[in-house]
Structure formats: C-alpha cells, structure tokens
Amino acid sequence: MGKVDAMDMQDKATWLWDTTKIVEDESGVLSFLESKHVNKLYLQINNDIASSYYKSFIDQASAKGIKVYALDGAASWVSAEGYQMQDQLFDWLHTYNENAAATEQFSGVHLDVEPYLNSGWSSNQVKTIESYQALLTRAKENTDQLQLPLEVDMPFWFDEIKYNNQFGQGLLAEWVIDQVESVSIMAYRDAAKDIIKIVEHEINYAQKVNKSIVIGVETGASDEGQNITFYDDGESYMNKQLAQVHKNYAKKTSYNGFAIHHVDSWMNMQP
Template sequence: MGCSSSRIANTSSDTNKTTPTTAPLATWIWNTTFIQDETEVSRFFSFAQEQDLQRAYLHVNADIPNHYFESFIQQCNASGIVVEALMGNPRWILGDGTPSLQSNLEWVRQYQGNASTDTRFTGLHMDIELWALDDWQSNLETYVPAWKDLVNNITSFGESLGMTVAADLPFWTYTIIDPTTGDKMDAWMLNKLDSVTFMTYRNTVDELIDVAEKPLAAGDLAGKPVWLAVETRACTEPKVSFKGLVTVSNLSTKLHSIRGNCSAHASFSGIAVHDYTGWLELG
C-alpha cells in the first residue's frame, strides 16, 4: 500500500481536543525478509514492546521457508501480537499480477495446514488497491463488480480455513458506487469483511480526524471494527506523510491524541502505522 490512495480535503489546524486514551496499534510489514535475521527480529520485538504493538500485517513471501514464519509468528503470539497474512495486487482484477492471487492463497493454505496452532496466521489482510490502475475511473462498471467477486472469493477462502478477513481501503471509499447495483462500497465492504483498515493518511491530528469521520460513522452503522492509519513513508502528495515531521516519540503523542478524539465511535479499534520500516526510520 502507498500514499497514492489519498485525496486532499480542507481541514483545520492540528490541536489536541481530548485527554488521550489507549487503543491498539498495528503496522504493515512489507519487507518480510527480515524475519530470517535474528538481530532484526530482536529489534522488531524491542520496538513492538516500546510501542505496545498489538497487530501486524505480515506480507506473504513464498521465497521464505515456512520455519521462519513459524518462529516469527510464534514469538508474536507470545507477545500478544495478532498476525494477519498481507497480500494484494491491483492487477489481480485483470487476472494477472505476480505473484498471482491463486499462488498466494495456495501458499497460505499449505502454511496453515502445516503450522501448529501457535504459529498460524489469524487472518487474511487484503491490500489490492484497484484505484492504482490507470483506467480505474473509466472502467468502474467492470472493475467494481469484479472487485466484489474478488473479495467474495477471498472471504470464502478465509472462512474455509477459519481465518478472519480484512482489507485496506482509502478513506474516500464512500465515494465509490457500484454502477450495477448502487451499492456504496464502504458499506458493502464493512458488511462483508471482519474489519477494515481505512487509509486516513494526513500529517496533522485534526486533518486525520476530519477524513476519518465518514469511515468511523460507516463502521458504527455496520457494527464492524474500523482501524485508522497514518503514513510514515516518503510521499509526493502534500499533507499525507509524517516522514520528516516527527520522531517516533512525537508520533506516539499524536497517535494518543487521535485515539482520544476517536474513542467515542464504537467502531474505532486502533491505528495502523504504514509501515514498520518507515516508522522505525523516524528515529
């Protein structure tokens, strides 16, 4: 996932409105290769403990032997960190993309089947981002129904393995309408999935809270968990990333403020930081 899924909105200044409260933190781990390095794994768990990390979206990588995943996930479970299998490619909607959806699902099936209970993924986490396709806007009548089919297939697969299914969506998903049914895709996705992480990428507290309002309201209505998200990687779009603006400690303060402001929503479940590498590099 990346900052390309954002849109600019008119928002107010960055102020703290309420007393901070606690809520879980999550992060994306795209560079899965580090789980093969004991030093880097130790560094991850030290950082995770410092930040009170409670959820990790761990990218599927069939080139890494199963035993590294087993060891890492076992340590996560022992540390109270839920691990979801992260996968996604916008070209899956076109029937291609490497690795393919089918190869990812087959890898997950064999992994879950061979792993002991304490080394298994808890869920699947989709990051498909069809709006990154050049012809997304001009092909909504084709892409949106196909997107639904894709999600239906993945949720059915997840259910067959007893796994939860979640997805990353832009905060403006409420603007995406299925031309064939009139469905608003934020509501459709929330009703279909176990939870949604909305990419509420803004680099001030107030601006993030502003763009988070509709996703949280939709989550309240659907009765489903909603995760908000912040960006720490470099981004060409303005007002999106915290990179270069904060340290890890500064970001923690802002995350506490976001939690406090959003805790009135029953759907608010936590904040995901994109991504682990970018977060660590804030210094």
C-alpha cells in the same frame, strides 16, 4: 475504564512488507514491535521464504501478544488473471496453517488491493470496481473456509465512489465494510483534525453495522504533498496527533485503534 486500558484493547498495528527482515533480523523486528506496543502485524507473504522462518517468528510474536496476519495483494489482482495470484496466497496459507502449531499460525488475512492503481480504473472504472468486489467476495469465501478473519486496506475516499452492479448499489466504502471483519482506512494526513474528518463517514457507518475500523497513518517519505505523512514531523508529534484522534472517537465502538505504515519507515523515524 481508563484511557490507557481502552487503547490497550484496541489494535496497534503495522505493516511489514520486507519479509526478509524476519530472516535477517528476527529479534530486532520483534524487539521494535514490542517497544512500540504493537499487538497486530500485517506480514507480507513471500513464497521464497521457508515456512520455518514464519513459524519461528510467529511463535515468538505470539509469546509477546502480537497477532500476525498474512498480508498480500496488488492492483493487478483486479485484472483477469488476478484470481491466480489470490488463489496462490490462499493455497499457501492453507498448507502453512495446517502444518503449523497453534502459536505458529497466522491469525487472519489482511489484503492490500488498491484497484485505483490498476490501469482499468481510468479506462473502465465501472468494470474495475465490479472486479474488485468480485475479488473481495472470493477472498471472504476463502477466509471463511480457513476459519480466519478477513481485513482490508481502503483509502478514505471510497465513501465518494458509487457502484451499481450485480453486488447491488451504494457507496463502495460501505460495501467493503459490510464484507469484511475490519477495515484499515488509509487516512494519510499529518494533523488530527484532518484525520478525524476523513474517517468520520466510515466510523459512523461501521458503528451502524457493528464492524471495526482501524485508522492508518503514514510515516514514510511522500511526494504527494506536505500534509500526507508524519515523516518530517517525528514520532512524538505523531503520537500527540493520534491521541487527539483517539480522544475524539474513543466512545465509538467501531473505532478500533491505529495502524502505522510501515515497519521500515517507522523504525527510521525521528523521535
């Protein structure tokens, strides 16, 4: 199998947070995704947008070979009232998929819950980690009922976070990988060697447990430092770096491609 074939089989994913785009510029978004050979889109669920817009968009995306995953989540989901927001998502999704044709349905769920952005992470990290694990356990039960795969976003440094609670003990990154079908690692660096290094533990662990890792990179402006994003580097430089990462991990069955964060910033990226 040639290199191109291998990459074609893997995920080339991206996040679309501004869901109004599927209403205001449906064809523009679809053309962009197709031009970048995207085959998976994490689409933010916005309850204010009528189901008919999702149906039209997903139907056309399906025709282009793009799977659409329902994207939602917030740091507040690990707080006491967080279950309500999670239940709202799954109730909406259940109703939506039940009333949609096969080509209009969401293919899975993609959660972006970043517990370290919740105030509880600094005030009571142990409890917040346990709340996060409870949330993902519940999400898995919900997606199993819907017969949909569950994916999550995870920072590269969860392999340094330990837990010891009702869910057992170990490294949080490994626990998350065990629970879900696929993890998108937020490997936000702008050099191949750095990306390769920070995802190594997760790729190796996922290989052992027969799970899937997608490597996420940033294209938006960042105030967190020069080396976080490809924003200043341009797309051709980014593609060269990703090709090096791909070459390094191509033989690992757990490595399953890239996710580019996110549609809006990628669209506006320098060539």
